Amino acid sequence: MIVRALIAFIASTLALPATAQSDLPATQWARQTVTSDGPSSVSVTVYRDPWRSGDNGMILKYLRGYALITEQRTISLPAGEVDLRFEGVAGGIIPQSAIVTGLPNGVMEKNRDAALLSPSALLNGHIGRSVSIRRTSAATGRVTEYDAQIRTDASGGVIVQTAEGFEALRCTGLNEAIIYPAIPDGLSAKPTLSVKSRVSVPTRATVTLSYLATGFDWQANYVATVSADGQSMNLFSWVTLANGDETSFVNAQTQAVAGQPNKGRDSIVRAIGNAISLRCWPQATTSDISVKRFERARAESRFSGRVLASPAAMMEAQSDVVTVSGAKRVQAQQEELGDLKLYRIPVPVTVASQSQKQIAMFEKGAIPFEQIHEAEIYAKSYVESNTLAKTLRFQNKKRDGLGLALPAGKLVAFKKMSGEKLLLGEGGLDDKAIGEEVEVTIGQSPLVRYQLKSVAEVDNDSKSHADMELKITNASRSDAQVEILLFHQDDHKLKSFSRKIGRKNGKHFWKVVIPANSERVLRYRVVRR
Numbered sequence: 001m002i003v004r005a006l007i008a009f010i011a012s013t014l015a016l017p018a019t020a021q022s023d024l025p026a027t028q029w030a031r032q033t034v035t036s037d038g039p040s041s042v043s044v045t046v047y048r049d050p051w052r053s054g055d056n057g058m059i060l061k062y063l064r065g066y067a068l069i070t071e072q073r074t075i076s077l078p079a080g081e082v083d084l085r086f087e088g089v090a091g092g093i094i095p096q097s098a099i100v101t102g103l104p105n106g107v108m109e110k111n112r113d114a115a116l117l118s119p120s121a122l123l124n125g126h127i128g129r130s131v132s133i134r135r136t137s138a139a140t141g142r143v144t145e146y147d148a149q150i151r152t153d154a155s156g157g158v159i160v161q162t163a164e165g166f167e168a169l170r171c172t173g174l175n176e177a178i179i180y181p182a183i184p185d186g187l188s189a190k191p192t193l194s195v196k197s198r199v200s201v202p203t204r205a206t207v208t209l210s211y212l213a214t215g216f217d218w219q220a221n222y223v224a225t226v227s228a229d230g231q232s233m234n235l236f237s238w239v240t241l242a243n244g245d246e247t248s249f250v251n252a253q254t255q256a257v258a259g260q261p262n263k264g265r266d267s268i269v270r271a272i273g274n275a276i277s278l279r280c281w282p283q284a285t286t287s288d289i290s291v292k293r294f295e296r297a298r299a300e301s302r303f304s305g306r307v308l309a310s311p312a313a314m315m316e317a318q319s320d321v322v323t324v325s326g327a328k329r330v331q332a333q334q335e336e337l338g339d340l341k342l343y344r345i346p347v348p349v350t351v352a353s354q355s356q357k358q359i360a361m362f363e364k365g366a367i368p369f370e371q372i373h374e375a376e377i378y379a380k381s382y383v384e385s386n387t388l389a390k391t392l393r394f395q396n397k398k399r400d401g402l403g404l405a406l407p408a409g410k411l412v413a414f415k416k417m418s419g420e421k422l423l424l425g426e427g428g429l430d431d432k433a434i435g436e437e438v439e440v441t442i443g444q445s446p447l448v449r450y451q452l453k454s455v456a457e458v459d460n461d462s463k464s465h466a467d468m469e470l471k472i473t474n475a476s477r478s479d480a481q482v483e484i485l486l487f488h489q490d491d492h493k494l495k496s497f498s499r500k501i502g503r504k505n506g507k508h509f510w511k512v513v514i515p516a517n518s519e520r521v522l523r524y525r526v527v528r529r
Contacts, residue, residue: 031081038088039071039209043253044351045342046218046241050260054408055428058217060356063244065217066094066263070210077104077199084195090213091191091246094266100195102207109196123158125184126150132179133160133169145179191247214266215244218256220361220409224392226424228416230478232368233394235402237361239332239343240409243351251348256332258407258431259340331360334405341405367401369394372439373448376485379494379508380466380526385451387444388472388482390425396436406432411440447476448514450484455523464528471521474514484510484522491529498523 049064058065069090077084084103100107133148148160158169170176193209221238239256243249332343345359373388392413396402408430414421425442432438449472456467474480486508488494494508499522502509514520 031083032078033083033085034075034077035085035087036073036075036207039073041072041253042249042251043070043255044068044249045255045257046216047257047261047263048219048408049217050263052217053428054219054410054430057410057428058219058240058242060242060244063215063217063242065242066092066212066214066266067216068210069213069249070208072206072208074204074206076204077197077202079199079202082197082199084197084207086193086195086209088190088247089193089209089211090215092213092215092244093191093193094212094214095193098193098209098211100207100209102205103195103197104200104203104205105198107195107197111194111196120153120155122180122183123150123178124153126180127153129181131160131181133162134177134179136175138175150178212266213245217242217244220258220407221358222409222411222429224411224413225421226369226413226415230371230415232366233392233413234363234365235367236363237406237409238358239345239361239407241351241357241359243353243355243357246353248353249351252351254345254349254351256343256407257337257340258343258405259337261340331362341407343407362404364401367394370481372483373445373480374483374485375450376487376507377450377452377470379468379486379488379524380454380492381452382454383452385449387446388448388450389441390443390445391439391441392427393437393439396432396434396438398434403434405434406438411442413440413442445476445480448472448474448480448482466526467523468526469521469523470510471519472512472514473519474516477516479516480514482510482512482514482520486510486524488526492526493529494524494526496523496525 045068047066047068049058051064052058067090071086071089073086075084095110098110100110127150130147130149132145134143134145136143146162148162150158151161151166152159159166160169169178193211218239218241221240223236223238225234225236227233241254241256330345330347332345335342335344343361349357349359351357370393372391372393374391375386375388377384392411394400394402396404396406406429408428410426410428412426413424415424427440427442429438429440451471451473453469454466455469458465470484472482472484474482485504486494497508499510499512499520501524502511510522512520512522
């Protein structure tokens, strides 16, 4: 009777019927943890580094693009408050971007679990707790184990307490290892996002998790093969995806987006596993150890064992690992995405961790082009000599064999010579729309050079000018098409040109064809206004 009266009093205080409180199942208030090991299906859409130009290739150690990842997971949920752990998400997940749908009662709270399983996390999780120390004698091979307690963290020398007192780990000169009884709660071997929800009745739900993640990038890679006569070229292109994350996405529906959607920088602290720092302080108790063994033990006292390597280190170690998908002529398909272009890979592919993948994009042949030798020169340099840049120029038009959007990326040019392909050079291009002119500088020409010098100069109060001579020499065995842009200070002007001069991009422009083993000279005057 007293218990019933107390329940009625509490219910009335909370303005709830007594039966509503007493009839609630206990499971509805019990908090349970449910772990989803991985997705049943996944989609990965990669966006380029918005601050990288086409001339600059991807920096594999530091990928600054990002990806939109959408996962579907089927999960059995008990009734009550549930901590739902999504294991195996991208390590570079931006937690505030995560959207979870499909839970019966929605999401109460989101957390990115930053404690990854690592040597340091494992040790720190056992501070003050019992472990076993296993020592192996290098001389006899004898193995002994004894109980100990961890007394310090992994950041600056590990102190353990045994029945004989306190000692620094790995300072005996013997091979030592810590044997842990269990993995501490809250540690995960894979990056994890957890959400809290409340479930009314047990259910099996298909949940969709979408989020942005850093550590991805992509670019187009073009291979241009110039014909033997030098009049046309074949252009083959790849979509090159790079995943610098520690998580792989198996059989993913994969897309790449060209263009620059507005997105700010994201400052996130990646969940990584740290190493243990060990330090030894030589004392009299080490006198029974030979000097040689002690020095070896001290040299090995700082080590970098880890469970999960950082993305940068893994990408550096595997930067030459490229997966190529193109043997069956699978090609990325271009689609419209508002003002952007989306390149969809028509079959599921694996976007593996710390690696690159290439998918064929298109191939076009017999594209006419020009090879230009060009430079932009300050008009009043007193003595200057340099080589001219080699640039391939072609039109992105259907009538010229192209006429499709060209995403930014790198281009490598070859030329067929005696049945072989020889490297001409490489360069980069930014996004090019249909109808635009495309120019790719592939290097400098050692055989086509310019020399600029002052041949006369007058400088007094009434007038001031300099007579300049620009000489272009072509030491090659073929004609060279040369284009020179001249720029000058705002208080100067150019006049008295010895040859016909045009204008381009607001600058004086000299265009000339120089025959093989010949030279051409342009004279002009620079006048102060």
